[in-house]
Amino acid sequence: MKMTILAAITSTLLTGVAVAQEMKLAVTTSFHNSGLSDILLPHIKEDTGIEVQLLVVGTGQAIKLGEAGDVDAILVHSRKAEDAFLAGGSGTHRREVMYNDFVFIGPSDDGANLADASSAADALKRIAESAAPFVSRGDDSGTHKKELSLWAAAEVTPEGAWYNAVGAGMGAALNTAAGLNAYIMADRASWLNFGNKGDLALVYAGDPVLFNQYAFLPVNPDKHPHVKSELATQLEAWLVSDAAKSLINNYKIKGETLFVFNAE
Amino acid sequence: MEIWAGITEAFWLLITLDADLVEITLRSLYVTLTALLIASAIALPLGALLAVRRFRARRLTIAVLNALMGLPPVVVGLIVYVMLSRSGPFGVLGLLFTPTAMIIAQVIIIVPLIVSIAHQALRELWSDYHDLLISMNTTQTQRIQALLWDGRRALLTASLAGFGRAIGEVGAIMVVGGNIDHHTRVLTTAIALETGKGEFALALGLGFVLIAMAIAVNLAIHVISRTERGGRW
Numbered sequence: 097m098k099m100t101i102l103a104a105i106t107s108t109l110l111t112g113v114a115v116a117q118e119m120k121l122a123v124t125t126s127f128h129n130s131g132l133s134d135i136l137l138p139h140i141k142e143d144t145g146i147e148v149q150l151l152v153v154g155t156g157q158a159i160k161l162g163e164a165g166d167v168d169a170i171l172v173h174s175r176k177a178e179d180a181f182l183a184g185g186s187g188t189h190r191r192e193v194m195y196n197d198f199v200f201i202g203p204s205d206d207g208a209n210l211a212d213a214s215s216a217a218d219a220l221k222r223i224a225e226s227a228a229p230f231v232s233r234g235d236d237s238g239t240h241k242k243e244l245s246l247w248a249a250a251e252v253t254p255e256g257a258w259y260n261a262v263g264a265g266m267g268a269a270l271n272t273a274a275g276l277n278a279y280i281m282a283d284r285a286s287w288l289n290f291g292n293k294g295d296l297a298l299v300y301a302g303d304p305v306l307f308n309q310y311a312f313l314p315v316n317p318d319k320h321p322h323v324k325s326e327l328a329t330q331l332e333a334w335l336v337s338d339a340a341k342s343l344i345n346n347y348k349i350k351g352e353t354l355f356v357f358n359a360e
Numbered sequence: 361m362e363i364w365a366g367i368t369e370a371f372w373l374l375i376t377l378d379a380d381l382v383e384i385t386l387r388s389l390y391v392t393l394t395a396l397l398i399a400s401a402i403a404l405p406l407g408a409l410l411a412v413r414r415f416r417a418r419r420l421t422i423a424v425l426n427a428l429m430g431l432p433p434v435v436v437g438l439i440v441y442v443m444l445s446r447s448g449p450f451g452v453l454g455l456l457f458t459p460t461a462m463i464i465a466q467v468i469i470i471v472p473l474i475v476s477i478a479h480q481a482l483r484e485l486w487s488d489y490h491d492l493l494i495s496m497n498t499t500q501t502q503r504i505q506a507l508l509w510d511g512r513r514a515l516l517t518a519s520l521a522g523f524g525r526a527i528g529e530v531g532a533i534m535v536v537g538g539n540i541d542h543h544t545r546v547l548t549t550a551i552a553l554e555t556g557k558g559e560f561a562l563a564l565g566l567g568f569v570l571i572a573m574a575i576a577v578n579l580a581i582h583v584i585s586r587t588e589r590g591g592r593w
Contacts, residue, residue, distance in 0.1 A: 120457060120540075125556070129556070129557060149457070149538075149541075149543050150540060151457065151539075151540060152553075163447075164445045164446050164448075165446035165447060165451075166445055166446050166456055266556075267556030267557045267558055268555070268556050270558060271555070271556075271558055274558075289557065290558045291557060291558035292558030292559075293558075320446060322446065322454070
């Protein structure tokens with residue numbers, strides 16, 4: 097009996113796959129949580145016939161997956177890590193696709209008064225000075241690296257009971273911030289799509305330093321001969337096409353544009 | 361009320377037979393039942409062997425297996441991941457981020473559990489059968505067969521415990537499966553994903569579906585094997 101059930105399940109599972117061309121793409125949590133991937137993937141499949149299998153991880157892990165050859169390409173947003181990835185010979189090249197921006201989220205009464213901040217660095221200084229609870233991703237992701245570079249720019253060493261490094265993805269970190277009613281830096285897309293806002297609100301945004309460039313990096317077939325570099329090339333061509341441009345630029349959540357297409 | 365919203369969500373998912381829900385539920389069943397069959401085929405004879413055979417490292421083997429019952433799934437996931445990664449020893453097989461990788465990880469997680477429970481149950485049975493089977497001059501294989509057959513109800517419990525641990529497991533299959541939509545996403549990894557998005561109602565709804573499915577599978581196996589019936593304890 098168990099066998100017949102199993103056989104039935106196996107056959108249904110097997111018929112569904114195997115026909116389409118598949119490739120694996122490691123993307124950042126912020127890209128996926130924004131909901132944009134749900135819009136793009138069906139179009140990619142329709143236009144190119146490629147079924148892109150997404151591995152949703154932090155930038156740190158995405159780079160690791162690319163280095164090990166476990167994915168065919170990566171789509172990430174941390175310039176330094178990308179350059180190191182290319183310097184190590186793991187990728188063939190880096191293609192900029194689009195950008196979005198980071199925002200500061202905090203308790204709606206804004207005790208540290210981020211609304212009056214003059215820059216992103218000033219916003220962080222205000223949090224540190226008032227020792228208001230702050231949640232950091234702490235997971236070596238692109239967002240986390242950005243946050244660390246901003247602390248450095250603010251010339252503040254983030255430590256103390258108010259600084260909570262949770263070592264988790266964007267969504268989990270936002271859940272923690274909602275629970276602690278704490279400040280947190282998030283990408284705008286994840287924030288708008290987040291379902292458990294609690295008493296949190298957007299308190300600061302707009303500094304150009306908060307812009308967040310996404311780039312597509314195919315894994316180097318010289319280093320990993322098994323990677324599907326032809327499919328990666330096709331996908332790249334689609335990502336910088338006019339079809340992608342209008343889909344990306346017109347993607348809105350609650351009336352707000354999230355991503356700006358800037359591929360050349 | 362978040363719980364109430366979750367129950368409502370589960371109810372809607374179930375009565376509308378949501379296509380994605382059916383898909384990930386079937387995949388959960390496929391992965392865990394396959395892992396369970398393989399693990400039982402390894403673990404039940406091993407449990408019987410440990411009961412009937414005396415050898416030097418027996419005590420140590422049992423102690424190690426008992427300790428491994430508490431293996432953290434995420435550690436198993438990481439080890440399997442490193443093994444199956446393209447830069448690992450079994451990388452050429454290309455198994456990482458496939459349902460097969462998830463099955464391998466779950467087999468490793470539940471084998472120690474099933475062996476330990478099976479051995480515990482069969483040890484009692486063996487002390488009853490010992491004199492009889494020895495006096496009948498049986499071979500070791502015959503003894504193991506006799507124990508496995510006459511202890512089948514207790515062994516079913518051992519397997520169901522393995523099923524319970526595997527079906528609710530998320531740490532290992534998240535690492536080795538990658539939670540890829542339409543490919544390696546199962547109920548538990550979907551729950552983790554929806555929690556991350558802050559969609560608690562949907563996450564809870566999926567959780568209730570998981571619980572209902574676990575109960576259904578347990579009931580089905582009891583019905584099929586005709587246990588827990590009057591006169592047949």
